[in-house]
Amino acid sequence: MSKTVLITGASTGMGEALTFDYAARGWNVVATMRDTAKANPKFADLNDVRVTRLDVTDAASIERAVKESVERFGTVDAVVNAAGYGQLGAIEEVSADQVRDQFETNVVGIVQVVQAVLPHMRERGSGHIINIGSMGGHVSLPTMAVYCSSKSAVQNLTEGLAKELGPLGIHVTLVEPAGFNTNFGSSSKFPAKTIPDYEPSRAMMAEFDKQAVRGDLAKSMAAVADITGIDEPPLHLAVATASLEMVRGHFAELLEEYARWEPVTAATN
Secondary structure, eight states, X not given: OOOEEEEESTTSHHHHHHHHHHHHXXXXXXXXXXXXXXXXXXXXXXXXXXXXXXXXXXHHHHHHHHHHHHHHHSOOOEEEEOOOOOBOSXXXXXXXXXXXXXXXXXXXXXXXXXXXXXXXXXXXXXEEEEEEOOGGGTXXXXXXXXXXXXXXXXXXXXXXXXXXXGGGTEEEEEEEEOOOSSSHXXXXXXXXXXXGGGHHHHHHHHHHHHHOOOOOHHHHHHHHHHHTTOSSOOSEEEESHHHHHHHHHHHHHHHHHHHHTXXXXXXXX
16 A cells, blocks of 8 residues: 655645655655645646645644545655745844744744644554754854754754654654755745845855755655655754765864863853
């Protein structure tokens, strides 16, 4: 019997690539998105792919999509939370509403999808939840701090979820890319007004972006599909070597700083 995966954010980027990859492997795929008119027309040529409306900020649409998936395919064996976007801008420039919207989509959206599928997975004592995080969850970047902080929240959410669900037979994985050549920039949101004093930060980010080594989207999503539903999937999966280099460098700097200030830390015991 074919397994079923529900993917959020399947109209673009990682979600779109995963739809093709899972379908090629014989999975039943529920490819969800806010606007089904934006689905790749080639989805229609794939076997057992159901395009379904799901807005991660709309709890009713989530419940409906999960219910329809179970009715159509009998179960949901795996979920990939790929929906999300980037809020750009220096922290002083970004409005409070923009911060709330960023977390509503990137963090609360994941929580709502997970809450909708878990009753089915708990009943069966199996399942796999895959959350798309980012190396930005470890390494915050100038003019991207709001986005990176949302991905840091996804990281901690995923790690805690894994501890809660492990005893129930449900696996959890955090996928951590460094970046792909997708439409991330065009789908990102910007502050209404920029402050000239932050131009050096924007220039720093532009230079970082120019030199960044991109991951291969197809290979990376194939790796995600490879580990879906296996007996012992990883809790953390970095895709592209650049991801590992970023996190290794960050933790080395962090440990060095803690060590340098350890006498002060010890004095507070």
